[in-house]
Amino acid sequence: EDKVVQSPLSLVVHEGDTVTLNCSYEVTNFRSLLWYKQEKKAPTFLFMLTSSGIEKKSGRLSSILDKKELFSILNITATQTGDSAVYLCAEIQGAQKLVFGQGTRLTINP
Amino acid sequence: NAGVTQTPKFQVLKTGQSMTLQCAQDMNHNSMYWYRQDPGMGLRLIYYSASEGTTDKGEVPNGYNVSRLNKREFSLRLESAAPSQTSVYFCASSFPSGGGTDTQYFGPGTRLTVL
Numbered sequence: 001e002d003k004v005v006q007s008p009l010s011l012v013v014h015e016g017d018t019v020t021l022n023c024s025y026e027v028t029n030f031r032s033l034l035w036y037k038q039e040k041k042a043p044t045f046l047f048m049l050t051s052s053g054i055e056k057k058s059g060r061l062s063s064i065l066d067k068k069e070l071f072s073i074l075n076i077t078a079t080q081t082g083d084s085a086v087y088l089c090a091e092i093q094g095a096q097k098l099v100f101g102q103g104t105r106l107t108i109n110p
Numbered sequence: 111n112a113g114v115t116q117t118p119k120f121q122v123l124k125t126g127q128s129m130t131l132q133c134a135q136d137m138n139h140n141s142m143y144w145y146r147q148d149p150g151m152g153l154r155l156i157y158y159s160a161s162e163g164t165t166d167k168g169e170v171p172n173g174y175n176v177s178r179l180n181k182r183e184f185s186l187r188l189e190s191a192a193p194s195q196t197s198v199y200f201c202a203s204s205f206p207s208g209g210g211t212d213t214q215y216f217g218p219g220t221r222l223t224v225l
Contacts, residue, residue: 009150034213042114042200042216043153088152097168098143098214100153 004091006101014109015081021074021104023089031092033072035063038086038103046074046087076106084108112136114217116201122223123191131186131220133201141204142184143168143214144176146197153200159184191224198222 007022025033032050036043047056049065049072056063060079065072076083086103093099114135123129135142143158155168159178173195175187184203188195198221202214 004152041218045213045215048213090153097155097158098153099155099169100145102150102152 004089004099004101006087006089006104008104009102010105010107012107012109013079015079017079017108018075018077019079019106021076021087021089021106022071023073023101024071025089025091025099026070029093030067033065034090034092034098035072035074036088036090038088039084043088079108081108081110114201114203114215116199116217116220118220119218120221122225123188124225125192127191128187128189129191130188131199131201131222132183133185133217134183135201135203135215135217136182137203137205137215138181139203139205139215140181142178143202143204144174144184144186145200145202146170146195147200147219148197156186156199188222191222193224196222196224 004025013019032048034048035046037046047063052065052067060077063074084107086105088100088103090098090100117132140161144156145153147153154170156170156174157168157176159165162181165176177185198219200219201217204214
């Protein structure tokens with residue numbers, strides 16, 4: 001089964017910094033790549049990426065997919081303490097199966 | 111809409127006991143999923159149901175059974191719980207369009223401890 005690998009696994013920065021989270025995937029049955037934010041409970045949806053090179057943006061968060069190099073990045077600018085969470089990326093393969101990466105635990109210190 | 115709901119929120123079992131985790135969604139989604147989440151392992155798919163009446167194994171199905179009772183409900187059963195099944199369990203649902211818009215919506219999770 002295809003693997004999804006996220007890096008770094010853990011990141012600690014100061015409020016106001018910009019962070020880039022990475023997600024690499026394999027391609028056997030690729031359909032889309034999803035980013036989620038998980039605080040204390042269930043993951044909440046951030047972005048879905050299907051096409052290469054098209055940036056998705058929501059406030060201070062943005063994400064882009066590179067289908068040639070098989071990776072995606074999630075950028076967060078001007079970080080705030082409320083951005084502290086585990087960020088998950090997941091690949092949709094074939095018939096609706098989702099494969100998750102291990103997650104990146106982001107901590108924003110005041 | 112309540113979205114995806116799960117019961118119970120917490121459960122403690124002894125080794126060998128059985129229990130059923132309940133999941134329901136009110137978004138008229140066709141597909142439903144059960145995941146477990148362990149520290150450092152991310153989310154792993156246990157079983158999924160592409161549509162009412164069908165179920166398929168995911169990455170880690172051993173020790174579990176599922177029932178897609180109707181379009182709304184998808185239950186996960188542990189017949190003989192083991193300490194290795196201590197985890198947080200998430201149910202999710204989606205409405206596959208076939209056009210790459212298969213966002214999954216998650217329930218709040220069930221924290222299960224097996225002693």
